[in-house]
Amino acid sequence: MFNRVWREKLIPWMIPMIILGLWQILSMNGMIPATILPSPIAVIQSGAELTASGELIDHITISLGRALTGFLIGGFLGFLFGLFNGLFKPLDLLLDTSIQMLRNIPHLALLPLVILWFGIDEVSKVFLVALGVLFPIYINTYHGIKTVDKGLIEMGKAYGLKGYSLFFQVILPGALSSILVGIRYALGVMWTTLIVAETIAANSGIGYMAMNAREFMQMDVIVLSILIYSLLGKLSDWIAKLFEKKWLMWKQLS
């Protein structure tokens, strides 16, 4: 009936589909009361309504903007620190211990402090996301640079590479797979941080939409928000995977 390619594409979706189907049936039977959990169709309907009113798109845009801004700032800083500490021994000695100490503070524990510092403004969310994203990218970049095969670096030098050419042809590609692991991990941190921050301290965004819906007992909107988060998370992971496939092509072709 199906060829193998299609089967492999469909099988991962079987369990979610079955759960969704069961959920709908149980909701229609009244076995799951709508006040506990709305039916999938009700969630989709509220999604359609909110889309039509433009409200949903606004919230998603705001959340995405915060996520990306925080990710870019934190990711850039983490990458930079990881790079320079990995490459230059004196900097490593100076900075690594401090960064490791900061890393061990759960960044979400800073939330009360961040609210006092920045209010519930944009800055507080972006700050927290950036902080959360910084460390996984720092550690994986640092580790990636440190573990590049010394033999390859020596070979590069013996073949006349130095400075930029050595970095771009040998060191960076050697560290890339570790850096990408850091990025994928950081994307997860980015969303969880944003969810918490938006739920507690915001007046817009998806997290806010969910908290607002709670006030009015709009179960369908709450579930919708949760689903949107999971879709956005899946989407960002998928994009990261695409880059991995493109940049680490040499790994798959063995």
Place this chain on the structure above:
Amino acid sequence: MDFNPILHVDHVRKSYSDTPVLKGINLSIFQGEFVSIVGKSGCGKSTLLRIIAGLEDINEGEVKVNGERLTTINDGARMMFQDGRLLPWKTLLQNVGLGLTGDWKPKATYVLNSVGLKDRAGHYPSSLSGGQKQRVALARALVHEPELLLLDEPLGALDALTRMEMQNLIESVWKENRLTAILVTHDVEEAVLLSDRVIVIGEGEVVMNKKIDLPRPRSRSNPTFHHYTEEILDVIMEESCVKKSECKIV
């Protein structure tokens, strides 16, 4: 043969944290020569080659390339390593073209062809066998038209048949390109097969400097070939490292 050596190693001493590895090496290499350095593992032959490549600092003495003191990477030399050291993220062609500037592709393609890997230019190293990887590594060294080809046990990890193929390939590119080559190996037969001169290092010193007077192509079944091998092996066995702790594992 040129009267002035293209490479002169003068009283070179090298130790790793108080353990002496080379204790005053003197050595001259002349244009067009194929020289092998043999010795037990751990007695400094690889270190010596790395010093010639400019990859190691020395404690005393000096290395002169065409009369000039070597202080940094030896730009006229290209090294072939035992473990290949191809960049896994570059295609074979890109690997061969490493460090070339300008219009490098035709040149890299030509040399890749000459080691018999024409159709694989776009492949990645992970798809190659050990012998093929070393062919690419050889091409990568040759493309720079090096004044000095340094071979650090490049065939050590290969099976016997591939080894023989590679020995023929190395000999023929050496001849065709009129290269000067230094081969570090633990295989005395390989050294006698390929070299004009075999140098034996024992306990950080040159203990034998033997000219091999055999016509090429050489055959292992030749009795004189056998005689050379025996003679060199005897010297190596006598000069075994007495205290293992003094030998650095290379």
